[in-house]
Amino acid sequence: MNDEKNKRMERIQKIRNFIQELEDIKESIIKFLNTRLKLDEVTKNLWISDVKDFYYNTVSAWEMLNNAANGNLKCVDDSKNFLHLARGQLAKSISELKFYKEELVSNLIKEVEINFEKCWNAFYFEFESLTPINKSIKPIPRVIKISSFEYHLPCSVCGKISITYKIGPDWLDDHESLVYIGITHSRSLRKDLANMLFEILDNENLSGVHQFMLKYHSLEGLDAYCPECDKIYCWEHYNAKEDYDDGFYDCTCGECPNGHRRMIDD
Template identity: 50%
Template sequence: MGEKKLKKEIIERIWKLRDLIKDLEVIKDKIVDLLRIEQDLDESIKKVWITDVKECYYRIIGAWELLRAGIDGKVKYLESSKIFVSAGKSRLTQFFSELKTFDNEKAERLIINAKEIFDKLIQAFQNEFDLLTPKKIIEKPLEPIKKISEKNYQLTCSICGEISVIFTIGKGTLDKDEKLIFNGITHSTSLGKELAEELFMTLKTKDLSKVHDFMKKYHSNEGLDAYCPECDKVYCWEHYNAEEVFDIGFYDCTYGICPKGHRRIIDD
């Protein structure tokens, strides 16, 4: 198929995504109405929950605008569009956890409808991302641990090469003194600077499982969030298929399911 024809088809498909987005808008309005008339709900909670529903919808609008801007394969726009889709998905999961407390048929139906439309949208976005993102040619196997300097290491995704974890010495937003900063796929945190030597020694061994053990010992049970112990590989947020879980609107934890299907809690 000619490249011009293919591109024309992509443009048409992306334009037609508006139909699905309109369906999402209709559901969004129905959910907002349901929340508005709910009498057992505190007014301030009502406001927050309505915002969650609306934000899901507006993130998808944003993702769509960015996808259109990325038709020519501009990676910057495509990457931002992916972030918006992912934020929309996060809001959706969040307000589902809120709606589930209603325990009535109408709310249940709305959840099912919204999920159906949203899954179609995600699939459609994903198809276009796959088609439009310029293919990276990986010539040799990726080095999972990259030394940038004595005090700065990066761990890269074994699928796409994206920087997934950064370890560095510096000041976090709330730090007065220099710390050992961990920047992962689910969160970042500041660890005591005195641990830096042990960590950098561990990184030098190029053994990811030891880095995971280090994080388990000094940070949390989940260890290195981007790491799948069964594969002994690092994945980015996208390739770890990270799924956030909410409990009545509040963040609970994040699961990762690696491309081989290994599932674990990566942040709690």
């Protein structure tokens, strides 16, 4: 047992070395941005802080992984959250750097992508070894009815609550509305739609919920839903990735465990 732990600690130390490489690349990017004379100060500072955010989120992911390996298994989820934040932040940074067409920049982008992927895979190896997927005895329900005013949709892989619908106060005022909390965003929908939706939910008709969202919410429908699988996935199991265009949020795409891809937020 101890031997296994030692090996794990060695591997985790190796990830720290990968992160050291990321730090060097981060410094090169900052140096590059700092020497752009035509880049205005505000944009420069923004872009530098984006690349720093990417790096420090990766470091935090590592710290949480280290805690988890030392027995605090609750930190696995925190580590995953930081790692996913880092991936989104990196996509943002890269979309900014692509403003420059120099070879130096495309090399830095290539390098940071390769190194981050190495980190990502190493992290996921540890996540899986720390939390063996317990072929749960209890099947995961499609819909969980909390009350006549609140429903949850769990991830079909891990059971994590991915969608919440409830009658509650609006974001802006005290009016009650039908609140939707998805994996990419939250929104208030008209309260008078609740009866129709709740009936669909009572029938555990996920495709019906998706149709409802297509009609009353957006062209992407229910963000956590894969129509081809007819299943719900959490952010992690939908492998959700944010896309950026010149540093601005563009959309989020998901790829389910069966390889079905679609845009889930725009």
